Amino acid sequence: MRAKQVLRYIYGAFWIAAGANHFFNTPFYMSIMPPYVPWHLALVYVSGLAEIGLGVLLLFQRWSVLAGWGLIALLIAVFPANIHMAVHSNLYPWISPLSLWLRLPLQGVLIAWAYWYTRTKAQGFSERSSKRKIIPT
16 A cells, blocks of 8 residues: 555655654753653653654565564553643743643544554455455355
8 A cells, every 4th residue: 555655755754853852852851751760751752762763664664563562662661750740730840731732632543544554455455355355164
């Protein structure tokens, strides 16, 4: 499917850019780290490297399943911090509270998008396979 391939490149580029931004805009990422999380600077860099690495892997069909699962794990790992930001929006006055709450369901969309790349052709749904009839023997 051509659209899936194009969207895989777009999604990979998105993660590469997002990860690079951890290095270009480190103070911002430091400022949104929840207070209960240790090693803020190290985690900003590690998460940036993870995003870049998984984004690069996603660009290659051969590694897209691994990248998809890695992105899902990453998105799940940062979800509690996103909840913290939404619940404690007063700690982040430069970010709209509405955008913090809207970001939560967006995580689900990003997870679903990553999950799409964990499915191989053989596992995916196709119109052709849905029309096959199973004949008992």
